[in-house]
Amino acid sequence: MKILILKLGYSETLDPEMGKIVSLGDVVRCTVILEALKNKYKDANITWLISQEAFPLIVDNPHINRILIWDEFVPFALMREQFDMVVNLEKIHGVCALADMIQAWEKVGFRFDVLSGDYSAYEKSKSATSYIAQKASGEIQHKIWQQVLVEMVGCEWRGQEYSLGYSPTTKERVQVGLNYQVGSKWPTKAMKNEKWDALAKMLENNNISYSYQQGMQNLYDYMDWISGCDVLVSHDSLGAHLALAMKKSVIILFGATTGEEIYYYNRGISIYPKVKKVAYECLPCYNPTCIKNIHCMDFIDLDDILDNVKGFLKDRND
Template sequence: MHKEKVLIIKLGYSETLDGEIGKITSLGDVLRSTVLLHLYKNAHVTWLVDEKAFPLLKGNPFIRRILSYDLSSVLQLQSERFDTVINLEKVPGLCAFSDSLNAWRRYGFRFDPENGVALAYDGSQHVLEICMDPEYKKKTRKFWEETLFEMVGAKWQGEGCILGYQTKSSTAFDIGFNYDVGKKWPNKAWPMEYWKELERLIGNKYTVSWQQGLKNIEEYFEWISSCNLFITNDSLGLHIAGALNKKIIALFGPTMASEIYVPNGIKLLPTIDYPCIPCLSPRCKQSTLCMHYIEPNVVYDMIEKVVTGSVSPA
């Protein structure tokens, strides 16, 4: 019996719903894209990815083959035939590569040979509009996963991303502080002095663990697994915690909270009335970053509500 042969091109060089193309691999965008695997559980799926994101896909039961992006894998894929190719990268060279492959159907982004830029296949044009027009993006108010499913002609029904790594850690800490946001969006970070103040407010009431595994992704998986309640900025850790079904308190400012699906989670936003929130930019124009307007006592009160069960994560 023939199994549908599917190729997903998602390296992390460009964020699927963001117009910017950078040199920093977006690990969170790669992990979130695994939600598509719910549609191809019975298919033969190959995933082309940047080697930095390889551990996020390793062990995934719905990926038959993971290929790191290099000349060898490019030449190999150009010699194969696929039923479906899904290109989630807007890098023009990757779009041209995707277009060169032998495939029956295509979704996502394609190459414009006249202008040398990325375009969209039928059904994905609105995704490019979301990428290129921040105001349009704010008005759509759809979950990221919902838009991704629309790109391939499917309807999202609350599915989450799939992490292949099987953690071994049992719960050891009441609360985990996921404070790091990486270099790409420094203004997503809740101020370090606020984390320290929150720790002071908690005192000895709950056990607290500060982020571990900053240099080893598997240690990071295990640390997240060891925390019962996860407090986090909008970052890779948020999506890993969601995949591990952790209770989450997520702190949002410059990015769109309405776009992020947080299963089993609560979202907290700044109380300041900046007209630019969310600015959708890694560079802030305000004298005081909006993340300074999520007070530690507000986060502490939410911890109490989640722990006592007076408010339940959605």
């Protein structure tokens, strides 16, 4: 079974967003389909087309037989190669058109709509486009992303794990990692630095070792840093998904987005701002720009974070 996965990271798979900035966290989330495909197709030979920026996230992955890095020549070669199955998890129109032109017996994920010039979905994946549209309009309860992705490619959801190929080198071990930065796509996900500093002081007062986020200029260094943390406190970002992939305990802070879409594998918890719904009816807004005078993330309760940190550390020591 020869399978091609198209996932470069230029669009959030199950959100309306599309752009030129690679969403690294979304690439990690999509690795959940690898275990599902390998279990369904025992002889699966998987090729993954990836962006240069996201390559470290799938390098040496045991489920992937071949990695292709996107350039101006690769699409022409793929259009001449035969596959049994194409899995397109990119909504970018050009990639959808490429998926349509690749020779394969079966196709799932997104396709190009020749009438509208927009993305659509192959028949088996139409539930994904319905989910995106309903979620954008606020008409649907949020579903677990991992489950939607697994079912989108025609497999059964069984709690499949994220899959990371790189083996991190732990350079410093601490009890808590403070993953305080966010990507440029979603500045509204961030809790202000003053609150992170206050949290660090609380950890120090409780004799809990911690480290601020490191390695952001190099993905390998970043993964090495996460590997040295017992518990990661993070915004809704790449680090949170990497920590889950490494089977770390994770505390994720939410405001503009929601944790209802994340399956934690019994290793994590979501923390939300303590605000009155009537005053912050916009939550979750999925908007990179905040319309409120006081940002929702200013209402994150640091005591909640500390209590959960202690709980996770206790579980690790028992």
